[in-house]
Amino acid sequence: MLIGEVARHSGVSPRMLRHYDALGLVRPTGRTVGGYREYSAEDVRRIFHVEGLRSLGLSLKQIGRALEDPAFTPSDLVSDLIRWTEERLERERRLLDRLRAIDASAPMDWQDVLHTVELMQGLDSASAARRQQAVLVRPDGVPVPAEVLAGAVLAESDPNVAGALRWALARSGGEGVAALAAGTHAEDVDVRRRAVLAITELADSPGASALLADALGDPDPTVRRYAALALGRRGVSGAVPTLVGMVVEGRNDVEAAEVLRTLYRDHGCAERITAALARELAAPAADSATRIRLSQALVELPGDAARGILRRLAHDDDRAVALVASAFAGLLDERFPEAGWEEAGRGEAGGDEDG
Template sequence: MLIGEVARRSGVSTRMLRHYDSLGLVRPTGRTVGGYREYSEADIRRIFHVEGLRSLGMSLRQIGRALADPAFTPSTLVGDLIRRTEDRLKREQELLERLRAIDASEPAGWDGVLHVVELLHELDSPSPSRRQQAALAPVEDVPSLAKAVLTEAHPNVAGALRWALARAGEDGVAAVAAGMRSPDVDVRRRAVRAIAELPGDEATAVLAAALEDPDPQVRRQAALAAGPRGTTAAVPVLVAMVIEGVNDVEAAEVLGTLALDPGHGERILNALAGGLAGDPAVRIRVAQALAELPGTLAHDLLRHLSGDEDRAVAVIASALLGDQSPG
């Protein structure tokens, strides 16, 4: 079969077929009397083989090495192609996110675009000090800040980023709240910590929703931030923190703040009373939390604990009542 017919049937141009010949990839096995290239059925199958490998993203040099190596295995090729494709997709995804960040900043001109590009470059720097400096500089690009807040693991840089985001006020809530939907628990933890420092009803609503998060650390952070805002749904989480001994002092203080509302005091008192069946260490923490409640709301329960069978519990309850001798 002559080169023109091969080109029509295979869809490979005559110019590319000549190039394959010059590289030694597909050399026609015969020549006509007039010296024209003549391809056999095996040659044509090899052409389709080369084209198939090209469609997988291999270079002609890689294809040549693969076809010339008798020890070559398809699994090696496919594994390498997967890795290279994943790397390319990662780079393209990073480019897409950068373009979206620039678009979200609504730059009015090229100066604005270059400013955002410079900010993104600094926030993506491998140097924590440079990332921190970028966060501390005046920044108006809230979407880029929010993205950095959700990905930053260095504690000092993360703190600077949250501070910078807090300067944006309520505008920063929607940008960072998307992190609460992430399947990555670390992203959700960063998001709730940032939202806890933001003002407004929208931030309070996000914190209230975070009380149902499957991660206990997210729930606790949300409760400590939502409680002072008057979110009574935080009470069960705060009481659990007292009982479990996780940030129990902070949780007790927030419960005391919520109990200032007469409508919530009894509910909080009853919830804490449910923890008195625990071991002595739990009863001590509950007693200390009861002492945070306003007025004489917890007086009767503390009086009861002052006669506890465990002397440490009784002494502490008595001291909290102002009576140095257990009853």
């Protein structure tokens, strides 16, 4: 068959067939008297082989090697193709994410688009200082897409850059919560921690409380602690068990005790908190250090119940616990020598919380 007929049957243009010939991929077996290329049936089959490999994404150089090198196995070829395709899809996914983020920011002109692209490029830098600068040095009045910031928050491991990103995300409005939601269910625990920590700084935004409440059931204790502190400050009683657990474990126990005090005093959780602390004090596994931390939490709570527990602890068999509890009870007696503890607690609500 002459080149025109081959082109019609194969769908490969005459120009490409000539290119294959020049590269040595498919050389026609014969020539006519007039010097025209003449292809045999075997030549046509080779053309289809070349086209089949091209459809898989191979370059012409790779195709030549696959057809001529006996050591070039199909399994190696397919493995390489899978890797190249995955890399290409990842690049295209990142590009698609960027385009969607730009579209979501509702750019008014090309200047807005360029500012967003500049931010994305800065956030992709290998330098932590460059990433932080990209967040903090922004032109006034230029909107920062929440989706871009949220994605960067979930991926950022440098604490300084992460703090700058959370600050910028908090300034971008409530849209950041929705953008962070997927991160709260990520398999990677570090991503869940970053997502929940960022949501705690958006706690007043719609949907934030629900996500934080879900985070109280997270298998990771750090995630639970972030959520409990934020919810407790907002008066959510469901945070009490985690906050008490933080006191027991000695993890952010001072913060937890302060939040428990707020819940006790202002949100009707007095009985629940007192009972939880009393149970932990009586737990067989509670060592001296744990019981001292629980005593420190109790001294922050206004109320006769908490004061009564401290007085009983002043006679505890553990001398260290007894001394701490006795000192706390004496401190409270000096501070409020005449008023009942409940009355004193109510007075504190409008006074100096630091004593």
